[in-house]
Amino acid sequence: MVREPTTVDGTTEGGQTSSEAPSLEAAARGRTLWRRFFQLSPIAMLYILGLVLPYLYLLRMSFNKYDAMFVFREAFALDNYAKLLSDTFYLQIVGETIWLGLAVTFFTLIVGYPIAWQIARCGPRMKSFLLAAVLSPLLINLVVRTYGWLALLGDNGIINGWLLDWGLVGTPLPLSNNFWTVVVGLGHVTLPFMVLSLVSVMESLSSQVIEAAESLGASVLRIFTDVVWPLTWAGVGAGSILVFCFSISAFVTPALLGGGHVSTVSTLIYEQFTFSVNWPLGSALVFVLLAMNMIVILLHARLFRQEV
């Protein structure tokens, strides 16, 4: 029924007048590209002005040398990069930062997916309530929010208080000041990003497709694994990149909830810029972070390639 195409690119087929020589299809593609170019130019402009040029200045800074006297000395040295790349400590922090980002991402995904589903499927009143509840952590100043966590999770905090009162534990559990406290604290603020990304995709999931699966005898679990999950994959992708990026660039929450034991590349950068005022090293760290994140984002793009 289907014949093999005589030629795939079509241009080598004989008998065509030369006026049609540049393939129409290619021309159409070219026009589209121009259109895309124009659509993307305002945003590109903003990025160039607001991000690229300022960061180029920082890039230049990252080749300067630190000088306690004058903040930095103009130079063109790779010292800062050499230091960062040769010292396993920094690589270890990079690794830990990524691990933190991943942990928070999985946390929000697991906690957030069911509630997103609930939001997508419930009535308008419940929807408003749940959305507001999900959003509310974001509206509280982060220092205040962190205080709330410490009050809950501290050695003498509310939860340990209950546990001790009920005799469930003899000594307070070390709920605060560790990596997992940071994960929970960051998960708390980033949950809205995951949930709402998922909701926005779930909302446009056609219920017919789910009906089709039901009619074919699919269990709830299978509808989830084989239909809903793959069709909300784009939402998982959007949510996870937002959560991941938010987590690895947060520095107040890790600093406070980590009890000083959790460092991320961002906390290092912040301290280098404001406390030790070592801008060359701080700038180099920025670009290490950038490189690392670009890799993560490109991997992410590969994992969540946009096709249905």
Place this chain on the structure above:
Amino acid sequence: MSSLEINNLHLWYGAFHALRGVDLSIGEGDFLALVGPSGCGKTSLLRSIAGFVHPRKGSIKIGGQDVLRLKPRERNLGMVFQHFALFPHMTAAENVAFGMKCRAVPGSEINDRVKRALDMVGLGQFADRKPRQLSGGQQQRVALARALVIEPNILLLDEPLGALDKKLRIQMQTELQLLQKRLGVTAVFVTHDQEEAMAMADRIAIMRDGELEQLGTPKEIFTAPRTPWAAEFIGSGNVLKGRVLAGENGKTAIDLGAGCDFSLGQPPGTGADEDVTVFVQAEDIRLEPTAGTEGLEVISHRYLGLYVEVMANYRDGVIKALLSPGEAEGVAVGARVIARADAARCKVMEAR
């Protein structure tokens, strides 16, 4: 494999009363065609049976068991959706395989059955295409294969062949019938193609405005529409308004107006001056040329392949006859004709 019994089914969409007391029963292994005008509730009925919408009143029994409380997946039915509802992220083969995976059919058997099902609908070489890479008709065939391959007890088919050309359609009809016979599955299918309904169905149900208008064998439906509306809907027939007259010699007849002479006697149970409706199929009408001006004027010829459909002005509407090309030549557009029909082929019904 199961009978289907529907009693006094009422469905509302918000304030809209979509099914208004549907009663329907289909025997085990029966093939029921559901026909009716657009928006009459066919899809709604199918979706009620499948369990996707929740009727407010009435009952649905499958194999004697009330299923209204069962989830769709517990009803063991296969459905072809009007808009296909293919899984967009799965290939054609994966779509077809899905239902078997749900039933934990072993992998090798799944592959076999998928291949056979896709071959059956002529899509063997499209197994790896995603739905959006398929044409409309190809998508519909994937939907059909997907519903059939699980060999359900009940098949609900919402215009399953609507996007197919005639040749393929007939091929698919044959396949469907073979399968249905082999499995003894009970099937309800919606179609707008009367030939299809006639050819495939054991029984035909005509729906109208959320109610069942008539249920019968194809022959019954075609030759003995129960109401003028059914007559009008199904046939390419003419539904004419007449009045019972006390004629000469004490005989009564039905007056159908000028130009229309069917020589109909008084139907039982009617009195003089009563309004009646006369149903006569277009192919049972003959148009005889007449010299005078009292006849009906022929206003159009429509070439339909086998036949010519000839319309003549009649009252404030038209009368329609299907003539052979030869006959049609005798009554060119503009000609004056008298319409005649055998009384035996006419059906007199109470007026609406």
Place this chain on the structure above:
Amino acid sequence: MSSLEINNLHLWYGAFHALRGVDLSIGEGDFLALVGPSGCGKTSLLRSIAGFVHPRKGSIKIGGQDVLRLKPRERNLGMVFQHFALFPHMTAAENVAFGMKCRAVPGSEINDRVKRALDMVGLGQFADRKPRQLSGGQQQRVALARALVIEPNILLLDEPLGALDKKLRIQMQTELQLLQKRLGVTAVFVTHDQEEAMAMADRIAIMRDGELEQLGTPKEIFTAPRTPWAAEFIGSGNVLKGRVLAGENGKTAIDLGAGCDFSLGQPPGTGADEDVTVFVQAEDIRLEPTAGTEGLEVISHRYLGLYVEVMANYRDGVIKALLSPGEAEGVAVGARVIARADAARCKVMEAR
């Protein structure tokens, strides 16, 4: 209002060659029906004309102007999509109004025209419904109204009436024709309903595997298929393989095998022992009962309303005849028959 000329159009989807050099030309105000098997490229052709896909080669001219470089909206055409593509967030009325808003038609006129268009498709009272609250056929009618109301130069209709019941369909056909006549719009429409194609089209184009198989008036297409394939696709006809024989008395004839006697003389341009294909429509075949066992065996009856379709075993396939119910009674299933046809009604073509 514009002619449409397509030359050597080639379209690829990735590595898949969907249109393989389509040539087609339609005069101003013509109504062209596009038919062909599922997946042959009808939608692809329409989408090329509309400008949604980009052919790699060839040209499309509307009113003499090459439009391949124009954007869809610059081509001033109306389209009904196979899957409707209604705007889900707009009501039926808003969907219909959309095109006029794009053309800056004044508000009051828009309201009028929307109302008229919706009334025309019988959806006056559904103006405020969202698409998902409409039945399949209702959605299709909204799509139709939306395309028609802007009174475009070219109308591209991809199975625009496929989801409608026969009655409504004929009504819509009439509306479409009236409108088309009034506006003089050039229309291309895809249909799987041959009657519809016959009834509405000035010309019919048959597509096959991305190519144009035949273009002609309905009558030409129906009575004189150019190729065996077209014959098989269009007709309810029989396509039989024969061989030219040197018969008795120096006369030649065509041998169609046992049980089939059409008394065909040697067609011009063929020699003895050459293979030919004979096309004969099912309604032109008569089945005569025969006593012996050398005839064909009747294997099925299919009641089609007007006719009975009778099939008889023939070689490794079947031969199909459309008989009147009376004739059909004479050849019950299991009976032996000889198939006959008037030589004049047969078309002899070169074998494939």
Place this chain on the structure above:
Amino acid sequence: MIGRTALALWTTCTLIFLLGPLVIIVAGSFTEAPHITFPPEGFTLQWYEKLMGREDFLRSFIDSLVLAVAATVAATLLGTIAAIAMARENFVGREFFRAFLMSPLILPTVVTGVALFQFIRLLEIPSNMLGLVIGHTLITLPYVIRTVGAAIVGLDTSLAEAAESLGAKPLRVLFQVVMPAIAPAILVSIIFAFIVSFDQVTISIFLTGPDVTTLPIRIFTYIEFAIDPMIAAVSTLLIIFAYLLVVGLERAFGLDRVFGQKG
């Protein structure tokens, strides 16, 4: 049935998790003690009264509101257009460009703030507000691009085609067909952009100036050594604000209409 119950249970647990830390703050806003402690001591509205007298907090609230609205409008428009432009064609370097557009999210916002501040000084732009709007637009854009981008993947392309065939120009297609069809995602991205901007501390640290102090910066600099109950009161009001925002959106656009139109 089990699924439904489990889902409800999970939702409840998640709500407790979400609201737990907030309960402490809200409760703390009613305490009579000068610092918040849990459980609160006594009950008083004095901190709300005190807050009502704080003109600077009100001004900062308005500054933040103006800023958030401006950034949200800019980011939603630019981001939606960009997301749509990148959705279909596979142009060279698309993945790279996509990653580039995400970069404000992965760059430390403090540094972006410093860098942008430098640049703005260089251009001698006198208004800190402008710098803030640019900065906030930049950091909220990735949220818009990702959420809208995710929704576009699932969008039926034939809708835009239908609109084009009816003669719609690109802007009309965008505003009247594509955007409404992906309205849930756009609404979500508006919420994201607004809240990310409204709650933004780090980029604002360097971009705020004497003429504009956003609410988060006001709160941040107000806290000297302990979270005082007035800050708890501000936080409580902001939670109420979140709720009103969502309910307001619901009233204005009908979440139910915006969401779930494809049922």
Place this chain on the structure above:
Amino acid sequence: ASNFVIGTFGGLYSEILDASVIPAFESANDVTVQKELGWGSKFIPKIIASKANPPFDLIYVNEDEAIFGETAGLWEPMDTGATPNIANVYDICKPPAIPQYTSTVYEFTCAYNPEKMDAPKSWADLWQDGITVGVPHISSTYGMIFLQIAAELNGGSVENLDPGFQALKDLPNMKIYKGVTDGFGKFQQGEMDAALFYRHRIQLLMDDGVSVAFTTPSEGTYGMRTGVQIPKNTSNKAAALDWANRVMGAEYQDAFVSNLYSPSNTTVTMDADLAAKHVYGADKVNSLRFADWSVLNPRKSELLEQWNKAFTG
């Protein structure tokens, strides 16, 4: 009236400025004061980023920042002639001891929970089992100071802080606190039993009835001075000097006394009750030790790295 932009602390500090300082200043100098709220760690990067055209006419700084700015050349040369109030300021609060116009003196005291332990006689007493010691994060003046104390206890010095790192690691139970708010909360909630902390904040906790007290260990305590500096190239130098002068004046410092900001001006008086809560009087002030920021400042980057390697990961 032209604008006069100051970078100042927020919260109560800024409220007091509004109430007691700005109106008089504005009318005396014919300027409109605009405040940008924050800390030296925010103002200084902004000044570095726009050296030629600084965004402030004057900023509030801590002593380490003042010294940093001095070496980095961020300040206008100090003009003691234009700021007569400097005469009444403790010597330790003015050049050459410190390159800033000082307003306030803080003390980092040894705070402890009397229910959990006896008053430490020496800083070394913090190294004992059964208590949790709060260690200030190094990214603060007092974090560096505590590190130095730990080093000195173990044979180190400002030049050799390694023993300090080791000592901090050797603490049986420790919790790092980051910032005053964090530390305050941790004391309040009983999360730490002893720590180096701002004396006046401990005073507040005591007033609130929290079980906490403070003491001066035998090695003594460190102090910290806060004041203002004038960025180079300011266009409002005269007004800036007037502000600097006021900052050192008794009138200004009086306004802050009730909130426990201890005066640098020797002429400020207060009653005995209040004085007991303050770093007050020449004896007290002169007993304070001060960190040598000219040594510590250049090592911040390196110390930060060493800290992170020691305590995180």
